[in-house]
Amino acid sequence: MTTGTTLDDYTDRYARRMRGMTASEIRALFSVANRPEVVSLAGGSPYVAALPLDAVGAMLGALGSTHGATTLQYGIGQGDPTLRERICDVMTLSGIDVTNGASPDDVVVTVGGQQAIDLTSRVFLDPGDVVLAEGPSYVGALGVFRAAEADVVHVPMDDEGLIPAALSEAIAAVTKAGKRAKFLYTVPAHQNPAGVTLPDGRRDEILSICQAAGLLIVEDDPYGLLGFDGETVPAFRSRTRDGVIYVSTFSKTFAPGLRVGWILAPHAVREKLVIASEAQILCPSAFAQATVAAYFETMPWQQQLKTFREVYRERRDVALAALHDLMPAGTRWTIPSGGFYIWLTLPDGLHSKDMLPRAIAERVAYVPGTGFYADGTGSAHLRLCYSFPPPDRVREGVRRLAAVIEQEFALRSAFGVSAGASRPGAVTWTSGNAGPRSSRTADAPGPETP
């Protein structure tokens, strides 16, 4: 007797939001990217080897042996008070301090920035609500919004980040459609994936637009302290006490393995966030919090930030020089002012997702642009991350990628197959081979104006 099985007896029991979550060829290809033969310009891993690992290790040992009775115990839902004090110290570098109402009382410690985004979504989003987000936007946040069954409306960017006029248009379009936008999700500094930064003036403009529309801003700021060009642009939250939920993490400035992030929220919202977090995780790891607190209390963390910036600046410069030297005509890219990422636009007709197997075969990995748009557009783009590989490997990765692009271009030309133009109505990135050099990064060895 024959029997049929799907090997999944739970098919009719899954939550609606799980629909469409299947095994993915892209995910499978990324499993190869972890091998040392592959130059991975994909994952956004910090170069933690630049930390004083011996000292950090000794600190970890003491936290266990001397303070284990508390560091190995449960903590409180809102997070360790000492760490919340240190978080406020860190936020002063982004202009967020007592003068604009920042208090440890309004900080909620989270399991990385990812839980911070998730908690914010749990508190604010109902299914069908609209989230406005940069196009492209952080893939992890898009996953959270998808799980919340929210509709993401992307707002175009250019070399200076989110375009204020486009934001106004998007708000109007959402309103006209009879929907409600709950918040604007933005990574204003050294954006993931585009690498660009909203300048002061635009931040004021965007804040005014959001305040006029009654739109909350969720400011995700993992990279704000990793700028290469001097002063940190003050955060949205530094400009107003209300209307901004500030989210950040120690994953890029200290260690992602600890999974410690935070939210600074208006008092009423903070209460909701704590309740939501307790329901989700009870409390963040006491040991991880104690580690971060001890690091910021006992180690020269500002000097370490400087070290990180120098490491990443060197790799950014190497990546940009390699792009300039090696990329075929028609390829464009952003010039990051800090952080980890370059957003690359392929020559017309190429498709970053389709090209990935060829790249893996040539032992280089990147993230296709489609991951950064909720609607799966963005195929003409890809994200390159230069933070982790040593400089010579960054250049080698770009060399391999350039060869892949040339092969793909030749093949598609032969078949007359086009991936279509860039996202309609979206950015015209002006940096790279096809546009003028960014005036913001005149010291970078970027591509010259054609």
Add this chain to the structure above:
Amino acid sequence: MTTGTGGANEPRVLVLAGGLSYERDVSLRSGRRVLDALRAAGIDATVCDVDAALLPSLAADPPDAVVIALHGAAGEDGSLQAILDLCGIPYVGGDAQAARLAWDKPTAKSVLRDAGIATPDWVALPQERFTELGAGAVLDRLLSRFGLPLMVKPAQGGSGLGTSVVRDAAALATAMVGCFAYHPTALIEPYVSGMDVAVSVVDTGDGPIALPAVEIVARDGVYDYAARYTAGLTTWHTPARLDPDVARRTSGVALDAHRALGLRDLSRIDLIVDESGKPYVIEASVAPGMTDTSLLPMAVTAAGLDLGKTLATLVDRAVVRG
């Protein structure tokens, strides 16, 4: 490496999984499943990746036998088998020559056709031919020769990666480009409509036997990567819902293919049985998938066998073979 617990006289087995192919992720899951099955059968087994540390490790501490759970060229193109031969380490599965034949789909189809085994007509073309001769002209010839629908797939590779069914002439060029992303040579066949089945062949000492055929019904009609490895997207019927005579004929064709390609120990033969009941061999695998949704383990279970014990028997045979 973690070590299992076997008896004093049990062979020490090394399961190779991972590698650098597109199917690395699948291979890692296959390797874990094989490891668990062997250990459950009391075999002292370990698993390791294939990298620069492998040969020194084999030299320093050679296992009694290797089970290859590597998919893609890393484990199926015959080169790993040739290296194990050089090292004098026995392994389960077809030898280097057989693996090389089966791995390259056009080569395997030639062998099958010469042996009188039905396989869809085909042409294999490297991407350079399209650029040299003009893709449009070549595509026109393909369409006039085979008509529609067409199967386009990489000449080497598995898991449905780079494979498309082309039902519209306008989609052919895109399918070719998608295929060439995975391999520089494309295999183009007329699409044979019918039932997709997989017949696993195992030889535990009494000659190869065909296990019950597994029928594949992909929910969305396409047995692509997601359908293969996402539980719930495909219904598998074991044994396949074939007329008994057709089922016997299908098993016979699978055994013929196994023999014609010189395979040994175990293989998986993929076939399509058309509406008239005629089986066509599509391809053969020398290192079949062993994941939770893979076909050979399903067939083993349907035959009333235990995967670990079956593999243990094959290991014993490999050790004896030396």
